[in-house]
Amino acid sequence: MNGEEPRQSEDRVSTGLAGLDEVLDYLRIGDNVVWRVSHLDDYRRFVLPFVDAAADAGRQILYLRFGDHPPIIENHPAVRTIEIDALGGFESFTSRVWHLIEQHGRGAFYVCDSLSELLNAWATDAMVGNFFRVVCPFLFELDTVAWFALHPERHSRMTLDRIRQTTQVMLDVRRHGDNVQVQPIKAWRRQSPTMFLPHREHNGQFCPITDSSDATRLQASLEQESLHRQPLLDYWDRLFQDASRALSENDPAAIANLQEQVLQVLVSRDPQILELARRYLSLEDLLAIRGRLVGSGYIGGKATGMLIARNILLKDDPQQWQEMLEPHDSSYLGTDAYYAFLVHNGLWPAIMRQRSATGYLAEAPALQNGILEGRFPDEIRADLERLMDHYGQYPILVRSSSLQEDGFGNAFAGKYDSVFLVNQGSPEQRLAALEDAIRQVYASSMSTDALVYRKQRGLDQREEPMALLIQRVNGRFHNRYYLPDAAGVGVSRNTFAWDSNMDPKAGMVRLVMGLGTRAVDRIEGDHACVMALDHPTRQPFRNQDESFRFSQHLVDLLDLETGGLETRPLSQMLPSAPNLPMNHLAEIDRDATARAGQIGLDGPVWRLTFRPLVQGSRFISRLSSLLATLEAGYRHPVDVEFTLHLNAEGEPSFNLVQCRPLATIGETGPVQIPDPLPEPRLLFRTRGHFMGGNINLAITRVIRVNAAVYAGLNTSERYEVARLVGETVRASAEPTMLVGPGRWGTSSPELGVPVRFSDIAGVAALVEVSENAGDMVPDLSYGSHFFQDLVETGIAYAALFPDTAHCQYHPDRLPPCQLSGMAGQAAEAVEVHHITRGQLQLTGDVVSQQLVCYFTD
Numbered sequence: 001m002n003g004e005e006p007r008q009s010e011d012r013v014s015t016g017l018a019g020l021d022e023v024l025d026y027l028r029i030g031d032n033v034v035w036r037v038s039h040l041d042d043y044r045r046f047v048l049p050f051v052d053a054a055a056d057a058g059r060q061i062l063y064l065r066f067g068d069h070p071p072i073i074e075n076h077p078a079v080r081t082i083e084i085d086a087l088g089g090f091e092s093f094t095s096r097v098w099h100l101i102e103q104h105g106r107g108a109f110y111v112c113d114s115l116s117e118l119l120n121a122w123a124t125d126a127m128v129g130n131f132f133r134v135v136c137p138f139l140f141e142l143d144t145v146a147w148f149a150l151h152p153e154r155h156s157r158m159t160l161d162r163i164r165q166t167t168q169v170m171l172d173v174r175r176h177g178d179n180v181q182v183q184p185i186k187a188w189r190r191q192s193p194t195m196f197l198p199h200r201e202h203n204g205q206f207c208p209i210t211d212s213s214d215a216t217r218l219q220a221s222l223e224q225e226s227l228h229r230q231p232l233l234d235y236w237d238r239l240f241q242d243a244s245r246a247l248s249e250n251d252p253a254a255i256a257n258l259q260e261q262v263l264q265v266l267v268s269r270d271p272q273i274l275e276l277a278r279r280y281l282s283l284e285d286l287l288a289i290r291g292r293l294v295g296s297g298y299i300g301g302k303a304t305g306m307l308i309a310r311n312i313l314l315k316d317d318p319q320q321w322q323e324m325l326e327p328h329d330s331s332y333l334g335t336d337a338y339y340a341f342l343v344h345n346g347l348w349p350a351i352m353r354q355r356s357a358t359g360y361l362a363e364a365p366a367l368q369n370g371i372l373e374g375r376f377p378d379e380i381r382a383d384l385e386r387l388m389d390h391y392g393q394y395p396i397l398v399r400s401s402s403l404q405e406d407g408f409g410n411a412f413a414g415k416y417d418s419v420f421l422v423n424q425g426s427p428e429q430r431l432a433a434l435e436d437a438i439r440q441v442y443a444s445s446m447s448t449d450a451l452v453y454r455k456q457r458g459l460d461q462r463e464e465p466m467a468l469l470i471q472r473v474n475g476r477f478h479n480r481y482y483l484p485d486a487a488g489v490g491v492s493r494n495t496f497a498w499d500s501n502m503d504p505k506a507g508m509v510r511l512v513m514g515l516g517t518r519a520v521d522r523i524e525g526d527h528a529c530v531m532a533l534d535h536p537t538r539q540p541f542r543n544q545d546e547s548f549r550f551s552q553h554l555v556d557l558l559d560l561e562t563g564g565l566e567t568r569p570l571s572q573m574l575p576s577a578p579n580l581p582m583n584h585l586a587e588i589d590r591d592a593t594a595r596a597g598q599i600g601l602d603g604p605v606w607r608l609t610f611r612p613l614v615q616g617s618r619f620i621s622r623l624s625s626l627l628a629t630l631e632a633g634y635r636h637p638v639d640v641e642f643t644l645h646l647n648a649e650g651e652p653s654f655n656l657v658q659c660r661p662l663a664t665i666g667e668t669g670p671v672q673i674p675d676p677l678p679e680p681r682l683l684f685r686t687r688g689h690f691m692g693g694n695i696n697l698a699i700t701r702v703i704r705v706n707a708a709v710y711a712g713l714n715t716s717e718r719y720e721v722a723r724l725v726g727e728t729v730r731a732s733a734e735p736t737m738l739v740g741p742g743r744w745g746t747s748s749p750e751l752g753v754p755v756r757f758s759d760i761a762g763v764a765a766l767v768e769v770s771e772n773a774g775d776m777v778p779d780l781s782y783g784s785h786f787f788q789d790l791v792e793t794g795i796a797y798a799a800l801f802p803d804t805a806h807c808q809y810h811p812d813r814l815p816p817c818q819l820s821g822m823a824g825q826a827a828e829a830v831e832v833h834h835i836t837r838g839q840l841q842l843t844g845d846v847v848s849q850q851l852v853c854y855f856t857d
Contacts, residue, residue: 013145014057016049019206020182023199024169025190029107030140031168032132036152036160040114042173042180043149044072047111050147051076060108064097067117072149079111086121089269090339091463093121094131098352101138110139110146115163116154123265124296124336125234129159130343136166138349156234158379174198182206236296239265243283259283265297266290267304272408276634277304280311289332294383297336300401300467301412302658306330309640309659312633313626324622326645326655329472331387335403335465337380338442345374354446360460364446371443376435384438387470388423388430395473395482395558396421398437400444402466404459406660408636414520415453416466417444420473420565422482422558442466452758473515473558474643474655478577481568483557484643485581486613486652487516491662492627493637494532506534507627513585513608514555516641516657517565526554529610533624536614548589552608570606582606584650585613617650630659637662673843673852683813683840683853684767687806690798690851695844697764697796698735699853702814702833702840703728705740705753707771709829718749720826726759728832735764737842737853739811741771765796765842769809796842798851813855 012026027033037043054061055078063073063081073079082100086093101108118128132148139146152160152172164170168188174181183198194208243262246254259282266286267277289299289307299307310328313321342348347370354363376384400416419437423430444450445466454460475484494508511529512518519528527550532538539547555573559566574580585608592605613619630638641658705721713721729736738744742752744766752768760766802809817831838857844850 014050014053015046016051016053017046017204017206019201019204020046023182023195023206023208024184024187025192025195027145027169028189029143029145031145031188032136032139032166033145033147033169033171034115034163034167035147035149035171035173036185037149037173038151038153039175040069040072040149042175043114046173047072047147051079051111054078054109054145060104062100062104062108062110064100064110064112066093066121067113068120069114069117072113073111086118089463090122090127090131090336091465093118094134094348095352095355097131097135098138098348101135101142101144102352106143108142108144110144112146112148114149114151116149116151119154119235123239123261124236125154125156125159126236126296126340127336128155129162130336130339132163133166133343134348140168154235156237159234181209234296236265240287240290243287247283247287255283259286262286262290266293266299268298268301268407269403270407273301273304273308276308280308280315280633285311292331293334294331294387295334295337295340295380297334297339297465298403298467299332299334300403300469301405301407301660302399302401303330303332303467303469304401305406305659306469306657309630309633309638309656312630313656316633317625317629320622320625324653326474326653328655328657329391331390331470332401333438333468333470335467338466340377340380341371341374341442344377345370347371347374355461360455361448361451364448364451368443368446371446372439374439376438381431381435384434385427385431388427388434391423391472393423393430395423395475396434397471397473398434398441399469399471400441400466401469402445402464404462404464406658408661410457410459411639411660412450412453415444415447415450417441420515420558422560422563424560424563438468441468449756449758452761456761471657474645474657475515475558476579477560478579480559480561481557481573481577482560483514483555484516484655485646486511486513486585486610486644487519488512488528488642488644489516489519490623490627490640490642491637492631492639493662501535502532502538503534506532507624508532509536509623511610512552512556513570513580514557515565516643517556518552518554520641526552528552529608531610531614531620533620533627536620537611547609548592548607570608574603574606581646581650583612584616584646585610587611613646613650613652617646617652619644619652622652622654626654626656634659634661673845673848673850674854677852677854680813681855681857682808682810683855684798684800684809685807685850685852686798686800687851688849689801689807690796690844695765695796695842695851697737697842699737699764699840699842700734700835701732701736702835703736703738703763704811704814704817704831704833706829706831707741707769709825710741710753711771713825713829715749717824717826719754720824721829722749722753722755722759724826724830725753725755728830729760729762733762736762737765737767737840738763739767739769741769744768761795763795765798767798767800769800770802796844798844 011029013029014021015024015027035043035046051061051073061079063079064084065071065081066084066086084093084096115128115132118131119125150163164186167186170185172183172185180201181198182201184196187195194210197208197210199206199208239261243258246258262283263274263277263281266289267281268274293299310325313325342351347367350363350367350370353359354367397418397420399418402412402416404410405412417440419440421433421437445464454464475482488509488511490507490509492507494502494504494506509531510519511531529552553570554567555570556565556567586606587609588604589607596605627638627640630640639660639662640656643655643657644652645655646652703725705725710718710721738760740753744753744755744760745757746752746754800809801807814833815835817833838855840853841856842853
């Protein structure tokens with residue numbers, strides 16, 4: 001230290017320079033000190049006296065090293081250097097710093113590298129400001145003193161202003177030759193007549209420049225030096241400015257370099273997704289995405305998959321898809337907007353509590369509530385207003401598009417919310433509805449199902465910021481209703497073939513009329529049309545009456561009068577929507593029409609079989625081509641969501657709204673089904689109606705819900721059964737087969753057992769049985785979110801229809817069961833069968849479409 005220091009009070013801290021202490025009236029415990037410098041050496045020369053003074057005072061000193069520049073402190077005996085990798089992203093870096101501050105507790109002193117170095121890792125200037133807004137209050141709370149450097153010419157005015165508002169002390173250091181001036185910009189809760197004037201430094205003394213003429217000449221010389229510097233632009237904006245310039249100058253090397261830079265900060269970190277993006281997203285494409293982006297950061301997996309898939313079709317098969325692929329009208333809310341929302345609403349401490357081992361699930365509800373009550377930063381809100389001006393009053397869909405969503409092996413299918421908006425009312429009402437929808441999707445990232453899904457896949461400590469994909473809903477107005485002609489889920493591999501003649505490589509479609517929600521979800525009390533693309537007219541029904549019975553009767557749509565997503569019976573909707581293309585999608589049920597006429601009901605009775613679409617248009621050939629082209633481009637089977645727009649002749653054009661790698665359970669290799677298999681050893685046998693490739697599982701425990709007992713329970717008792725099943729599954733890690741009536745995971749207890757998927761995710765096999773007791777029928781939900789969960793978790797699935805000729809089922813052959821031991825009717829419905837002699841073998845052969853479950857002795 002230079003010179004003798006006067007006696008300090010306990011809350012005062014020396015900068016190590018007596019002259020600077022005099023200017024600032026010392027530092028205070030809790031101060032965050034930001035040095036705005038043009039040259040890092042000017043930061044370093046002030047750091048070293050501070051460190052020496054802190055060491056003399058016996059302080060714990062930590063140097064947080066994250067920059068690419070030369071170290072600020074080297075080999076100081078009193079300083080512990082902690083290296084932190086900023087390349088992992090904003091969340092992981094901020095969390096690491098937070099935990100370090102927490103670990104070292106009260107009174108520690110910190111020296112940090114230049115905050116501007118974080119731009120090299122994150123590219124987005126706003127996140128530097130958000131990082132500071134998170135850690136600065138925490139450091140203040142723990143009575144620390146922390147120093148930071150900043151290069152102001154590399155940041156936007158908004159970021160500089162936010163850092164200034166948050167810090168306790170800010171100083172500018174300006175150099176003109178050997179002339180160095182230090183000007184305090186902010187010194188919280190202290191002042192003097194000359195404190196905020198520029199001060200010349202000379203031999204450790206800091207003299208205020210009290211002559212205004214002298215100060216003006218110095219300022220003019222500094223401004224002259226900076227005439228040719230780039231104006232204060234966000235780093236993110238400069239990146240895209242450079243990209244635009246490279247394209248206008250047609251500079252191939254610069255274009256290739258900037259394409260890679262932009263992909264790394266806008267599209268993904270996943271090597272497989274990046275490889276795809278390099279092939280199919282040009283720099284022009286990336287600039288177009290930037291033009292529709294609110295905020296900065298990644299657009300997320302769902303948006304990326306949709307854009308890559310569209311370009312695969314347009315680039316690899318332009319002759320067909322230039323005409324048949326509908327243009328999309330999508331906008332994106334970047335991942336930085338999600339983090340900015342959390343920081344703006346003071347939710348980072350809650351995030352840190354939720355990320356802990358004990359708080360992972362326990363703290364999530366409080367965090368959800370905080371998100372739902374949050375407000376958007378002004379700059380985000382202004383962009384959302386402009387977004388609503390663009391869409392006018394067309395309905396829109398706000399969809400999750402998290403960083404890891406729709407990646408290879410991690411679909412997150414159905415884990416996060418999507419929200420339809422009818423987009424009606426005044427501009428203020430429409431903006432408020434959009435903000436509510438965004439909050440809902442953000443909050444869904446803290447749902448139990450989403451958190452359990454991440455935990456099971458080892459993703460719980462990885463960054464998972466939420467971007468949003470906002471899309472104009474494809475469809476038409478039909479008076480009060482708005483809906484597309486049809487929608488569906490297509491998969492390029494059909495591992496749920498119910499006929500041995502079906503080729504799994506031909507793919508499958510799950511098709512509905514109206515909004516695609518009924519194609520991607522397990523629909524209750526109704527059925528989507530499931531078709532193998534190589535045999536689209538071959539249905540798993542015994543006759544036409546059964547085909548009509550298991551067709552779609554309810555339609556999801558947007559109702560402009562009620563203002564939301566609604567489900568309407570087709571028969572009730574038709575009088576209000578006479579222009580629906582029924583003749584291209586449905587068949588008339590002549591017997592039902594005649595019966596309706598006898599009781600005075602007008603009009604034909606339509607059945608949504610989609611046979612006219614299959615037989616009278618090129619829908620099947622086009623969908624087959626679409627799936628094959630995408631699978632070739634992805635070099636992996638794919639799963640797509642689409643809507644159809646039919647012309648007057650019934651020919652469809654496609655609007656591709658989602659594409660992701662298809663989750664598949666790999667074939668286990670050849671399997672051997674005993675032949676002959678003694679009848680007494682058979683538990684069940686079925687032809688078709690199973691999923692999971694070749695199956696070869698040894699089962700040691702069977703949990704079975706007794707259908708006869710279950711049918712006699714009321715709704716609350718059925719939910720109690722679901723809870724007991726979850727508890728029983730989690731009680732043991734042994735290979736378990738779950739058998740129950742109707743649909744597992746249904747939200748309607750009259751159709752099956754309403755467990756959450758997270759409750760049953762540990763089982764080896766899931767069996768749904770069509771039971772005579774009640775209307776509990778399995779749902780062949782291939783392509784649905786429930787299906788995705790089964791496949792990604794590696795759970796084999798079978799549907800048993802004991803009344804059919806190709807199925808046998810003998811539950812009475814299970815060994816004596818153990819009940820849960822709890823009282824009540826619900827407990828009596830849950831049977832646990834332990835296989836104590838030998839084992840129960842579940843074997844499925846994809847080629848012969850045979851599935852058998854039998855006792856080995």
